[in-house]
Amino acid sequence: MTTTPQTQQTIDRAERYAGSLALIERASRSTPGGVHSSFRLKGSPTPLVYSRGQGSRLWDVDENCYVDYAMAFGPHVLGHCHPAVSEAVAATLGTGQLWAGQHVGEIELVEAMLEVLPNAEHIRLGQSGTEMDQLALRLARAATGRRRVIRFAGHYHGWLDPLFVDPATDPFPAQDAPLTSGQSAAAAADVVVIPWNDVEAVRGVFEAYPDEIAAVFMEPILSNVGMIMPRDGYIDAVRELCEQQGALLVLDEVITGFRVRLGGAQELLGTRGHLTVYAKAMASGYPVAALAGPADVMGLLGGPDVMHGGTYNTGLSAVAAALATVRVLREENPYPQMEEVGGALIQGIRSLAADRGIELSVDGIGPVFQTRFGPEGGVHDRRTYAERSDTQVADRFLWELQDRGVRITHRGTWFLSAAHTMADVEQTLEAVDGALGAL
Ligand SMILES: Cc1ncc(COP(=O)(O)O)c(C=O)c1O
Numbered sequence: 292m293t294t295t296p297q298t299q300q301t302i303d304r305a306e307r308y309a310g311s312l313a314l315i316e317r318a319s320r321s322t323p324g325g326v327h328s329s330f331r332l333k334g335s336p337t338p339l340v341y342s343r344g345q346g347s348r349l350w351d352v353d354e355n356c357y358v359d360y361a362m363a364f365g366p367h368v369l370g371h372c373h374p375a376v377s378e379a380v381a382a383t384l385g386t387g388q389l390w391a392g393q394h395v396g397e398i399e400l401v402e403a404m405l406e407v408l409p410n411a412e413h414i415r416l417g418q419s420g421t422e423m424d425q426l427a428l429r430l431a432r433a434a435t436g437r438r439r440v441i442r443f444a445g446h447y448h449g450w451l452d453p454l455f456v457d458p459a460t461d462p463f464p465a466q467d468a469p470l471t472s473g474q475s476a477a478a479a480a481d482v483v484v485i486p487w488n489d490v491e492a493v494r495g496v497f498e499a500y501p502d503e504i505a506a507v508f509m510e511p512i513l514s515n516v517g518m519i520m521p522r523d524g525y526i527d528a529v530r531e532l533c534e535q536q537g538a539l540l541v542l543d544e545v546i547t548g549f550r551v552r553l554g555g556a557q558e559l560l561g562t563r564g565h566l567t568v569y570a571k572a573m574a575s576g577y578p579v580a581a582l583a584g585p586a587d588v589m590g591l592l593g594g595p596d597v598m599h600g601g602t603y604n605t606g607l608s609a610v611a612a613a614l615a616t617v618r619v620l621r622e623e624n625p626y627p628q629m630e631e632v633g634g635a636l637i638q639g640i641r642s643l644a645a646d647r648g649i650e651l652s653v654d655g656i657g658p659v660f661q662t663r664f665g666p667e668g669g670v671h672d673r674r675t676y677a678e679r680s681d682t683q684v685a686d687r688f689l690w691e692l693q694d695r696g697v698r699i700t701h702r703g704t705w706f707l708s709a710a711h712t713m714a715d716v717e718q719t720l721e722a723v724d725g726a727l728g729a730l
Contacts, residue, residue, distance in 0.1 A: 302694045304336045310352040314340045329450075330364070333701045335690040344371030346710035349698060357698040358715050358722075362706035365546050365659070368572040369619055370710025376575045379615035383607040397605040400614045404573070404581065407621055409554045410563040411583035415592050416605050418578040420545035420570035421449025424508070426582050426599050427566045428453060431506035431539045433597045434588045441496050441507040441538075443487035445516035445673030448508050448543050448568075452478035487513060488521060488671045490528045497536045504538045511556035511564070514546040517663055517676045518655030518704065526562040533565070539588070540564040545580070549573045550658050550706075553620055559656075577612035578603070625709035626658065632716060633657025633707040639720040647727050652679075655705075662688070662703045684730060691726035 305312065315337045318325035324332050331338055340352045347370055349359040359371070369376065383396075401414045417423050432438055440454070448454040455471065456479040483500070485492040487509065497504060511526055513519040526542075533540045542564035547556035549572035557563050566588065570580035582589075591597045634657045644651035652667045653660055663670075665679035685703050692699060697719050699705050 304694070307355065307694065308336055308339065308351070308353055311340045312337050314352060330701070335686075335693070339693075346370040346372070347708060347712070347715050355696065357693070357696050358711075358719050360697065360699045360705040360707070360711075360719075362708055363576055364700060364704075365550065365571040365706050366574065366576040367706070367708050368550055368658075369575055369616060369625070370708040371576075373575060373616075373619065373710075375619050376577075376612050376615045379611040380577070380608045383611045386607060388607050389603065391602070394605070394607060394610070396607060396610040396614060400579075400610050400617065403614060403617045403621070404569075404583070407553045407617065408567070408569075408583055409557045411567065412586040413589035414581050414583045415589065415599065416610075417580045417582070417599070417601055418603055418609075419449070419580050420543070420568060421451055422601070423568045423570060423580045423582045424448040424454055424541075424543060424545075425451050427508070427541045427568055428506065429599070430582070430584075430588060430591060430597060431541065431566065433591050434539065435505040435537060437503055437505040437538070438481050439483060439500055439503045439505060440481055441483050441485065441493060441504055443509055443513075443672075444484055445513060445676070446487065446508065446510045446543070447515040454482065454508065455479075456482040457484055486672045486674065488519075488525055490525060490532070493529050493532055497532060497538075502537070504536060506539045506541050506566075507533055508541045508543060510546065511542045511544065511560060511562065512547050512551065512655075513672070514659065514704070515702075516673045517670060517680070518659060518661040519670055519672070519676065521560065521562075522671065526560065526564070530562075530564060539566055541566045541568065543568045545570040546572075546659065549617070549620060551656060552626055553624070573616060574609060574613035575616045577609040578606070579609045579613040623709065629707045629709060629711070630657035632711050632713060633660065633705075635713065636705070636707075636716045636719060639716060640723055643720060643724050643727060649727055649730070651727070658707050660705050662699070662705065664688070687730055688726055691729045692722055695722035695725050697722040697726075 315325040326332055326338050341349055342352050343350050347358055349357045397416060404414055405411055444457060452475045483496050485496060507529055511521060530540045544555040544567050548569040549555060552558040566582060566584040568582055573579060592599055637653045637660055640653055640662060650666055652663045652665055654663060655661050664681040664684040670676045670679055689699060
């Protein structure tokens with residue numbers, strides 16, 4: 292049985308999510324928090340346990356059906372279980388999966404990526420965004436012979452010690468501050484954290500540490516705090532500063548790559564960095580990530596000097612999934628459709644909120660956007676986002692949507708896919724209206 296989305300406000304969550312509650316209680320006896328990623332801890336009345344996904348839909352173990360906009364935090368740009376991806380994976384199941392050696396699929400995947408990515412000459416494949424960010428860091432240090440790194444408040448480049456550094460406020464001059472308990476302060480000491488979207492802040496750090504900065508890391512569209520566009524010319528200005536100062540600009544396109552356009556944010560914005568990290572939408576949920584860059588810098592990985600390993604790198608099924616994803620994206624070009632469907636959703640959400648007199652802003656574009664409870668505009672970095680965002684209301688909205696059969700991410704991000712339709716939008720807007728009414 293498939294439960295239809297609820298429109299009443301009187302939902303008994305203990306009953307509706309009984310299966311998830313029981314399973315998380317069971318999992319918690321053997322797994323910390325009952326989950327396998329810190330980002331999955333949040334849930335009301337519990338983190339949910341899911342049973343299957345198809346197209347734009349996801350089902351939990353209680354057979355509640357969701358129009359899914361979490362989309363695994365971004366990978367499912369083609370929707371769950373796209374047939375071309377599933378068939379490509381199935382075709383590898385009888386061949387063996389991992390040979391500690393090369394196979395033709397990985398060559399084809401890199402060639403297919405080079406045909407569509409702006410500004411990429413060579414590519415090294417790995418398994419996660421975190422890993423490829425770490426590789427970009429190592430490579431930048433090796434290429435420049437320097438150790439310090441600039442990154443920006445609110446941007447996320449994976450959870451490893453040398454990059455997961457982000458003070459709670461936006462101090463300048465920058466002050467280094469490890470975030471998580473158990474983190475090495477020594478590893479974090481090389482990171483300088485400054486506010487984003489401010490060229491002078493970058494210039495200031497280059498002046499404070501002449502000839503010491505190896506790389507500047509940034510998300511070209513800030514997607515881990517709201518969905519914030521770079522100011523006009525900002526990325527180009529930072530790249531020029533990097534070039535003047537002998538540093539590398541690393542654009543982290545783990546969210547935007549293959550999602551906002553086939554060529555990612557660099558295609559959308561008409562800009563470029565030096566090294567680029569891709570993951571998520573390139574592989575439809577299978578573990579493949581990539582670091583792309585100029586042949587001379589990437590070439591350092593071709594010898595013994597710069598180390599990057601991984602037993603599971605380029606597993607056959609994962610590579611087949613990525614190759615099928617890139618090919619479908621290229622052949623079918625779902626981006627105009629995602630703009631249209633996502634755009635209709637954005638307009639619908641805005642007008643429902645306006646009808647109810649609720650200050651709800653929608654930031655971003657069709658393929659990925661964020662709902663923020665706060666005034667329109669004025670958001671250009673993490674501090675201004677925090678000042679203009681009521682996260683408590685956002686949390687209530689999230690659970691009210693979930694009760695009505697719509698799933699978005701815990702930070703209010705909505706990921707579209709090629710499988711989302713106008714019928715999904717209609718159903719979603721009904722749920723949004725109910726959720727807004729219940730706030
Ligand atoms: C911009 C960005 N970079 C890096 C990562 C880390 O990627 P992964 O979770 O594959 O390690 C993420 C994950 O959400 C991300 O959003």
